[in-house]
Amino acid sequence: MQLNRRELFGVAGGAALAFGLGLPVTDASADAAEVDKLIKTFAGSAKVESGTVALSTPEIAENGNTVPVSVSVESPMTKEDYVQEVMLLATGNPRPGLITFHFTPLSGEASATTRIRLAKTQDVIAIAKTSAGKVYMDKKTVKVTIGGCGG
Numbered sequence: 514m515q516l517n518r519r520e521l522f523g524v525a526g527g528a529a530l531a532f533g534l535g536l537p538v539t540d541a542s543a544d545a546a547e548v549d550k551l552i553k554t555f556a557g558s559a560k561v562e563s564g565t566v567a568l569s570t571p572e573i574a575e576n577g578n579t580v581p582v583s584v585s586v587e588s589p590m591t592k593e594d595y596v597q598e599v600m601l602l603a604t605g606n607p608r609p610g611l612i613t614f615h616f617t618p619l620s621g622e623a624s625a626t627t628r629i630r631l632a633k634t635q636d637v638i639a640i641a642k643t644s645a646g647k648v649y650m651d652k653k654t655v656k657v658t659i660g661g662c663g664g
Contacts, residue, residue: 548602548609548638552650555640556601559648566599568639568651577631577657586641586649587622590616596623598642605635640656 552561569583587594591625595618601611614625625643631637641649 515610527615538597546596547605551600551602551610552638552640555598555642556648559642559646561640561648561650563650564650566639566641566651568637568653570611570653570655572654573656573658574631576659577633577658578653578659578664579628580657582629582632582637583624583626584641584651585622586613588623588643589624590618590621594645595620595644596641597644601626601627601629602638602640603629603631603635605631606630606636607637631655 574580
């Protein structure tokens with residue numbers, strides 16, 4: 514990659530300004546500790562298990578600005594046993610917590626569809642919490658070819 518003189522001075526000036534102000538020059542993605550903290554806060558003392566949750570994402574997203582995501586949880590959705598919440602996380606976004614869906618027995622089924630923005634290739638995680646205190650998780654990797662969050 515070749516830079517002309519104006520671009521070179523712009524990059525150098527920006528780096529000097531960031532250094533002079535003491536700004537960290539780091540990747541704008543969440544770290545694993547932040548994602549783990551969100552999962553532990555959501556799950557509480559319950560053990561996170563696999564199964565029951567079905568997360569559907571494209572394997573390759575041509576544009577990270579609008580990535581379709583669907584999540585469903587097998588549940589009888591009765592007063593005694595139903596899905597209370599489903600949280601979606603994107604491990605590589607600056608703010609990994611995307612959305613939390615809330616359900617009641619009157620929902621009939623625990624499923625939702627939305628579109629999310631992904632900064633780069635990363636894992637998308639769905640975590641479901643039931644009224645019985647059980648927590649289930651599913652994870653998919655989405656390859657992003659064009660960054661949706663400025664990447």
